[in-house]
Amino acid sequence: MTENILIERPADYVGLIRLNRPKQLNALNQATFDELHAALIEFAADDTVRVVILTGNEKAFAAGSDITEMQDKSAVDMLDYGEHRMQQWDYLRTYPKPLIAAVSGWCLGGGNELAMACDMIVASETAKFGQPEISLAIMPGAGGTQRLARAVGKMLAMEMVLAGRVLSAYEAESYGLVNKVVPLELYLEKAIELGQKVATQAPVATRLAKEAILKAFELALDDGLVFERRSFYTLFSTEDKQEGFSAYLAKRPPTWKGQ
Numbered sequence: 001m002t003e004n005i006l007i008e009r010p011a012d013y014v015g016l017i018r019l020n021r022p023k024q025l026n027a028l029n030q031a032t033f034d035e036l037h038a039a040l041i042e043f044a045a046d047d048t049v050r051v052v053i054l055t056g057n058e059k060a061f062a063a064g065s066d067i068t069e070m071q072d073k074s075a076v077d078m079l080d081y082g083e084h085r086m087q088q089w090d091y092l093r094t095y096p097k098p099l100i101a102a103v104s105g106w107c108l109g110g111g112n113e114l115a116m117a118c119d120m121i122v123a124s125e126t127a128k129f130g131q132p133e134i135s136l137a138i139m140p141g142a143g144g145t146q147r148l149a150r151a152v153g154k155m156l157a158m159e160m161v162l163a164g165r166v167l168s169a170y171e172a173e174s175y176g177l178v179n180k181v182v183p184l185e186l187y188l189e190k191a192i193e194l195g196q197k198v199a200t201q202a203p204v205a206t207r208l209a210k211e212a213i214l215k216a217f218e219l220a221l222d223d224g225l226v227f228e229r230r231s232f233y234t235l236f237s238t239e240d241k242q243e244g245f246s247a248y249l250a251k252r253p254p255t256w257k258g259q
């Protein structure tokens with residue numbers, strides 16, 4: 001039983017985790033994060049799930065980390081609280097299956113960091129993206145400076161983090177922060193459709209390709225190319241590679257084993 005999230009299976013091979021604290025605009029308290037973490041671990045181990053979608057509701061993906069929970073915390077308290085949470089963020093960073101954020105409404109602070117930790121973002125026309133922590137005299141603490149700067153560049157990241165600029169969905173799309181913007185009534189459906197497209201691909205190739213793209217943000221080009229090439233060669237040892245090539249040449253759809 002979960003109190004702060006809902007777990008769904010909207011389509012074959014697609015798992016969905018819905019943040020469900022509507023009264024708090026899905027603010028991310030520790031209990032929510034613990035439930036999210038546990039659900040992600042379960043989906044990671046489940047062969048019938050190949051892609052995971054994270055979403056909220058129409059009004060909010062998540063309006064940030066829970067301010068009431070952090071209100072009385074000192075720097076020393078944050079060492080424990082933050083350490084536990086950081087391990088959970090790290091798990092997200094290295095998550096073995098593709099993660100898609102389906103975002104509508106407020107996507108702020110830790111909420112925006114959660115969306116950016118995903119691999120793709122589908123946004124409704126009403127989505128709003130920002131890192132407003134500076135107005136609380138703090139700053140982003142879970143990738144909001146690093147991933148945002150990589151996604152939108154230095155100048156805009158500075159404006160969002162230092163001046164609290166909030167981007168509309170179409171601005172976010174034009175700056176490369178989201179994959180696509182769709183009408184409000186379609187954002188979840190389109191995210192699931194995208195998830196289904198990804199889920200029809202061979203699972204091991206998907207996993208290694210995702211890992212290689214993420215390495216592009218960590219490694220120098222030389223090292224990244226070596227990493228990519230090794231993963232590329234590795235895929236030639238899978239049964240699915242034989243199946244993919246045979247199916248292509250026989251002009252029939254492939255059946256993946258994930259082996």
Ligand code: CAA
Pocket residue numbers: 023024025027028063064065066067068106108109110111113132133136139140141142144
């Ligand atoms: N934490 C806790 N509660 C929150 C919250 C948050 N981040 N965001 C909203 N809520 C609560 C509000 O306190 C309010 O509760 P009550 O009804 O009990 O008063 C409820 O959700 C509805 O919010 P509003 O009445 O404020 O709704 P609004 O539509 O008028 O405004 C908003 C929406 C602009 C998003 C506004 O709620 C807001 O500014 N929220 C805070 C956003 C923020 O600063 N986020 C960053 C948090 S810090 C962080 O995330 C740190 C990190 O990176 C690790």
